[in-house]
Amino acid sequence: FWLKPQQGLLTQSPLRHGPPPPRQNSATMPDKSENPMRAIRVEKLVLNISVGESGDRLTRAAKVLEQLTEQQPLFSKARLTIRSFSVR
Numbered sequence: 001f002w003l004k005p006q007q008g009l010l011t012q013s014p015l016r017h018g019p020p021p022p023r024q025n026s027a028t029m030p031d032k033s034e035n036p037m038r039a040i041r042v043e044k045l046v047l048n049i050s051v052g053e054s055g056d057r058l059t060r061a062a063k064v065l066e067q068l069t070e071q072q073p074l075f076s077k078a079r080l081t082i083r084s085f086s087v088r
Contacts, residue, residue, distance in 0.1 A: 032038060047069060049061040058075075065073040 047065055049065060051057045051061050062073045062075070
């Protein structure tokens with residue numbers, strides 16, 4: 001929304017802000033490396049292989065996951081049976 005200049009008011013929208021504040025030089029800026037929130041952490045990693053069928057492909061996929069993670073893989077089955085997708 002723009003105001004008319006003859007009203008003696010702003011010519012720009014009141015929602016616009018001015019230029020960004022000037023940057024501080026490195027001598028006056030605090031050291032950000034001490035901030036604990038800047039540390040990169042990985043709490044959990046989930047690996048998933050969707051095979052789509054049982055049998056030999058499923059056992060080979062389980063062996064691959066076991067070699068990668070050195071843990072026993074967890075098998076889950078579909079909740080619904082959809083015949084047109086050949087999913088049971």
